[in-house]
Amino acid sequence: MSWLSRLMNAVNPRRLDEDLADEIRDHRERRAAALRAKGVAAAEARRQADVRFGNLTRLREESRGIRLWAGLEGTLQDLRYAWRGLRKAPAFAATAVLSLALAIGANTAIYSIVDAAILRPLPVPKPSELFRLSWPGASDPGGPPAAERNSFSYPMYLQFAAVSKSAARLTLFSFRQRVEAQDPSPGAPVEKITRQFVSEDAFEALGVRPAAGRLVMPAHTAVVVLSYDYWKRHFQADPAIVGRNLRIDLQTYEIVGVAREGFFGVEPGRFVDVWLPASLYDARALVDPGWNWFQIVGRLLPGVSREQVQARLQPSFHQFQLARVNRVSTMPLSIRKQFLGSAIQVHGAPTGVTDFQKIFGRALWIVFGVAAGILLIACANVASLLLARSTARAAEMAMRISLGAARTRLVRQMLTESLLLSLIAGALGWLVARSGGPLLVSLLSRDSDPVEFALAIDTRVLLFCIGVSMASAVFFGLVPAWQASGVQPVVSLRSSAGQAAKLRMGKVFVTIQVACAFCLVMAGAAFLFSLGKLFRVDPGFDARNVAVVDITAETRKETEEARRSLMVQLQSRIASESGVEAAALAEWSIFQGTGWDQQIVIPGKGPSERQEIFYPVSAGYFATLRTRLLSGRDFATRDSRATGLKPAIVNAAFARKYFNSLDVLGREFGHLLGRSIEHRVIVGVASDAHYNDLRTSAEPTVYVPAQGSDAFVLYIRSPLPLGALVRMLEREAHAIGSGTRVREVMTLETIVGNTLLREKLLAAVGGAFAFFGLLLAAIGLFGLLSYSVGRRTKEIGIRAALGAQRTEIISLLLKDVGGLVSGGLLIGLAGALALMSLLQSLLFGIRVVDPLVIGTAMGLFLATGLLAASLPAHRAAMVDPMLALREE
Amino acid sequence: MAKPNSAQSALDLLVLTVVERRGPVHGYGIATAIEDLSQEALRVEEGSLYPALHRMEELGWLAAEWKVSETSRRARFYRVTKVGKKQLLSESERWSSFSTGVSRVLRHA
Numbered sequence: 002m003s004w005l006s007r008l009m010n011a012v013n014p015r016r017l018d019e020d021l022a023d024e025i026r027d028h029r030e031r032r033a034a035a036l037r038a039k040g041v042a043a044a045e046a047r048r049q050a051d052v053r054f055g056n057l058t059r060l061r062e063e064s065r066g067i068r069l070w071a072g073l074e075g076t077l078q079d080l081r082y083a084w085r086g087l088r089k090a091p092a093f094a095a096t097a098v099l100s101l102a103l104a105i106g107a108n109t110a111i112y113s114i115v116d117a118a119i120l121r122p123l124p125v126p127k128p129s130e131l132f133r134l135s136w137p138g139a140s141d142p143g144g145p146p147a148a149e150r151n152s153f154s155y156p157m158y159l160q161f162a163a164v165s166k167s168a169a170r171l172t173l174f175s176f177r178q179r180v181e182a183q184d185p186s187p188g189a190p191v192e193k194i195t196r197q198f199v200s201e202d203a204f205e206a207l208g209v210r211p212a213a214g215r216l217v218m219p220a221h222t223a224v225v226v227l228s229y230d231y232w233k234r235h236f237q238a239d240p241a242i243v244g245r246n247l248r249i250d251l252q253t254y255e256i257v258g259v260a261r262e263g264f265f266g267v268e269p270g271r272f273v274d275v276w277l278p279a280s281l282y283d284a285r286a287l288v289d290p291g292w293n294w295f296q297i298v299g300r301l302l303p304g305v306s307r308e309q310v311q312a313r314l315q316p317s318f319h320q321f322q323l324a325r326v327n328r329v330s331t332m333p334l335s336i337r338k339q340f341l342g343s344a345i346q347v348h349g350a351p352t353g354v355t356d357f358q359k360i361f362g363r364a365l366w367i368v369f370g371v372a373a374g375i376l377l378i379a380c381a382n383v384a385s386l387l388l389a390r391s392t393a394r395a396a397e398m399a400m401r402i403s404l405g406a407a408r409t410r411l412v413r414q415m416l417t418e419s420l421l422l423s424l425i426a427g428a429l430g431w432l433v434a435r436s437g438g439p440l441l442v443s444l445l446s447r448d449s450d451p452v453e454f455a456l457a458i459d460t461r462v463l464l465f466c467i468g469v470s471m472a473s474a475v476f477f478g479l480v481p482a483w484q485a486s487g488v489q490p491v492v493s494l495r496s497s498a499g500q501a502a503k504l505r506m507g508k509v510f511v512t513i514q515v516a517c518a519f520c521l522v523m524a525g526a527a528f529l530f531s532l533g534k535l536f537r538v539d540p541g542f543d544a545r546n547v548a549v550v551d552i553t554a555e556t557r558k559e560t561e562e563a564r565r566s567l568m569v570q571l572q573s574r575i576a577s578e579s580g581v582e583a584a585a586l587a588e589w590s591i592f593q594g595t596g597w598d599q600q601i602v603i604p605g606k607g608p609s610e611r612q613e614i615f616y617p618v619s620a621g622y623f624a625t626l627r628t629r630l631l632s633g634r635d636f637a638t639r640d641s642r643a644t645g646l647k648p649a650i651v652n653a654a655f656a657r658k659y660f661n662s663l664d665v666l667g668r669e670f671g672h673l674l675g676r677s678i679e680h681r682v683i684v685g686v687a688s689d690a691h692y693n694d695l696r697t698s699a700e701p702t703v704y705v706p707a708q709g710s711d712a713f714v715l716y717i718r719s720p721l722p723l724g725a726l727v728r729m730l731e732r733e734a735h736a737i738g739s740g741t742r743v744r745e746v747m748t749l750e751t752i753v754g755n756t757l758l759r760e761k762l763l764a765a766v767g768g769a770f771a772f773f774g775l776l777l778a779a780i781g782l783f784g785l786l787s788y789s790v791g792r793r794t795k796e797i798g799i800r801a802a803l804g805a806q807r808t809e810i811i812s813l814l815l816k817d818v819g820g821l822v823s824g825g826l827l828i829g830l831a832g833a834l835a836l837m838s839l840l841q842s843l844l845f846g847i848r849v850v851d852p853l854v855i856g857t858a859m860g861l862f863l864a865t866g867l868l869a870a871s872l873p874a875h876r877a878a879m880v881d882p883m884l885a886l887r888e889e
Numbered sequence: 890m891a892k893p894n895s896a897q898s899a900l901d902l903l904v905l906t907v908v909e910r911r912g913p914v915h916g917y918g919i920a921t922a923i924e925d926l927s928q929e930a931l932r933v934e935e936g937s938l939y940p941a942l943h944r945m946e947e948l949g950w951l952a953a954e955w956k957v958s959e960t961s962r963r964a965r966f967y968r969v970t971k972v973g974k975k976q977l978l979s980e981s982e983r984w985s986s987f988s989t990g991v992s993r994v995l996r997h998a
Contacts, residue, residue, distance in 0.1 A: 024965045027917065027964045028935065053934075054934075054935045054936045060937070067943045067947055
């Protein structure tokens with residue numbers, strides 16, 4: 002038979018069936034005629050002919066199986082059949098498809114991020130040859146464990162590159178900075194972009210090809226390489242861009258090339274817009290081994306192992322560590338030891354280097370796990386729906402089996418239905434993922450540090466989506482299908498006694514659902530409570546109605562005095578504006594990770610082991626942020642010009658730690674400034690305030706008078722909107738003719754909130770999934786109970802006829818529910834507690850066994866269970882004994 | 890394809906032989922021929938003949954066409970193709986060597 006006729010047969014099997022029927026009829030008629038010729042009566046002849054022919058249905062199935070290639074026709078027929086079945090039960094189909102679509106969509110969305118952030122190798126040839134350098138770092142005694150350090154100085158890079166020349170090629174990447182870019186034409190708009198300095202041959206070493214121009218940058222030349230994305234976004238992918246100029250932070254650079262599509266830098270999730278040659282970096286950084294501001298990424302030469310590279314680098318690294326220790330004469334002994342004992346580490350880096358993985362990696366995997374839990378619940382849900390549905394079809398199945406249909410055929414048919422369900426759900430889920438992925442990313446991103454992923458349609462993600470859909474179809478479809486097809490025809494046709502096993506399976510599914518959903522609800526509650534507790538932490542300042550404005554002085558003021566007077570003028574002019582309650586200056590903003598730490602020298606003692614926070618602020622800082630001064634005075638303008646003994650305001654934690662008392666006015670202490678010691682006298686004590694983190698308790702902090710700076714922040718306490726404040730600032734800045742520019746305006750609340758991104762992500766996703774899981778569990782419970790009420794209508798009718806009260810009937814059913822739910826809850830509780838100990842490090846103020854969390858989750862669950870049970874219970878109570886008994 | 894010497898390959902051999910000797914023949918004719926020739930010793934369940942016929946048709950050993958039979962009914966007639974003839978040759982060779990082997994053992998054991 003030709004392929005064409007096969008396909009035609011598959012599409013239209015009726016012709017095939019008719020042919021087969023004709024052939025068989027012909028045969029039987031001939032046989033009957035032959036028998037009649039021997040003298041057998043007509044009716045008897047027909048009967049004998051049929052008996053001799055054998056099982057008609059099996060023959061038909063077998064023959065059809067042979068006639069059509071690889072069951073193509075069977076599949077299409079199954080699909081048609083399944084489609085009809087789903088259309089006949091729209092409520093079932095909609096519930097199943099929607100819950101699966103959401104679950105598959107959530108999984109796909111999260112997988113797409115996990116893939117982009119953690120799993121996908123960099124788009125360069127042979128990513129397995131890439132490596133990155135780090136060293137273990139040193140931890141303060143009694144402090145948190147040391148964080149891996151991946152920053153190196155430029156002299157270190159040069160030295161490393163020289164000693165590993167024959168084993169590897171090293172490249173250098175600065176940390177990313179937000180800068181302002183502008184076309185050189187006057188009046189062109191300013192756009193904020195991300196800049197990174199790289200070693201001149203970095204692209205060549207990594208194997209990144211140009212999309213336009215060339216990527217090798219001559220040293221000490223003002224040139225720039227654009228990312229493909231930026232080129233497309235800002236220059237409409239104009240190939241004539243090479244050779245044109247671009248102004249970045251008021252310097253002009255010549256565009257020499259565009260990196261290939263898909264290369265976004267070596268840090269996944271952190272898109273870089275422009276790359277500049279490292280030789281243009283701050284000149285001091287290029288010679289001073291103390292400026293550890295670069296990351297080093299390398300590529301192994303063929304046949305070289307990472308261990309060999311490590312062995313080459315280690316002696317140089319040790320030399321640098323020795324020099325570092327000697328530079329800081331007061332370094333505590335414990336830290337000195339850690340420095341000298343540390344080894345350089347060479348890590349494989351096929352996926353690039355990223356702090357993103359460090360911060361969000363764990364959280365992402367957890368979110369992924371939560372999504373998998375949702376999928377499990379959704380699958381169990383659909384499985385129990387299918388089970389309930391197969392009851393309705395038991396008679397049909399029994400009929401088909403007794404007519405000789407093969408069991409595998411029935412299983413296949415029901416699996417086709419599952420597959421159809423899951424594929425529709427998968428298609429919908431893909432849409433969910435397409436919109437949900439960017440939404441999730443936006444939860445991780447902030448203006449000053451944007452996160453972006455190449456979440457474009459990706460075959461890996463698509464395959465994942467399809468794979469998950471198919472796997473879930475098999476998971477939720479196989480058991481019901483197998484059970485339905487195992488119907489004993491006689492038993493099933495005669496009564497509904499065979500249904501007990503089915504109900505048992507249904508209970509198993511509901512238990513799985515309840516257990517999983519409870520874990521999700523626990524986790525969701527824990528994340529939400531954790532975030533709530535963080536919000537309620539008293540930061541020690543009042544962040545409401547405070548704007549934080551980043552300002553730079555465009556014209557370089559040579560003397561500190563000139564810069565200071567500029568800052569102070571601006572501050573005092575803003576503070577006197579109407580609508581502004583107070584204003585203060587600082588050299589940087591709190592809660593942005595910027596810091597200046599120093600060891601403390603108390604007279605008569607050696608330098609402290611720990612370094613404490615120093616924060617340079619102007620007069621009025623405490624009033625503006627509403628941090629209380631417990632004693633003493635605020636800074637005055639003259640304080641910043643003090644010579645000799647300089648003033649300081651310390652917080653209570655500092656006073657208690659170093660003086661064991663809050664009564665410290667007039668006491669003196671020193672701290673290191675370069676190689677000398679700067680002495681300070683305490684003029685005020687402030688109440689404790691958090692500096693960079695709400696999660697830890699407020700740390701000892703020393704406030705010192707702000708000196709003049711080219712870049713500073715202005716805190717403004719005012720109910721006015723940010724836009725009005727910016728206009729006011731620009732007007733005032735213009736008035737004093739200082740050439741200052743506002744770079745960034747944010748509310749202090751946003752800045753503080755940005756430090757809680759991870760917690761917000763977990764709370765949003767955890768909370769949403771907990772709700773979803775609860776909903777699915779309720780649907781499952783409702784389905785099972787409805788089914789069970791339907792099955793027991795007769796029993797309930799008899800009970801009612803014998804005088805059982807409604808309440809008794811309801812309590813009978815509720816006992817069933819109670820048993821089901823409590824079983825699931827017990828398993829769920831055990832799982833949830835295990836989960837909680839895993840999540841512990843991501844939670845704030847929540848214990849593993851937290852009565853509040855467990856109580857809330859339990860309460861929510863019981864309420865949901867009761868709600869789900871109430872409708873079927875009501876129906877049971879309304880059963881009319883007469884109707885129920887007449888039914889069968 | 891069926892394992893050599895299985896019941897299925899035996900049925901295949903019988904069917905091929907009958908169809909080859911008797912020319913275009915319908916399913917009923919094949920069934921009665923096998924019955925008659927074996928003097929009713931080989932009485933196949935008649936229904937199982939058709940999957941075998943269709944399988945061999947799929948394999949290209951048999952070709953079939955609808956014809957109006959002597960009683961002016963629509964009937965499907967089978968004939969052996971070139972491939973089928975080759976198959977018949979090798980199958981019958983294998984079968985005879987197999988049965989000689991078996992009967993030799995039965996005789997001399």
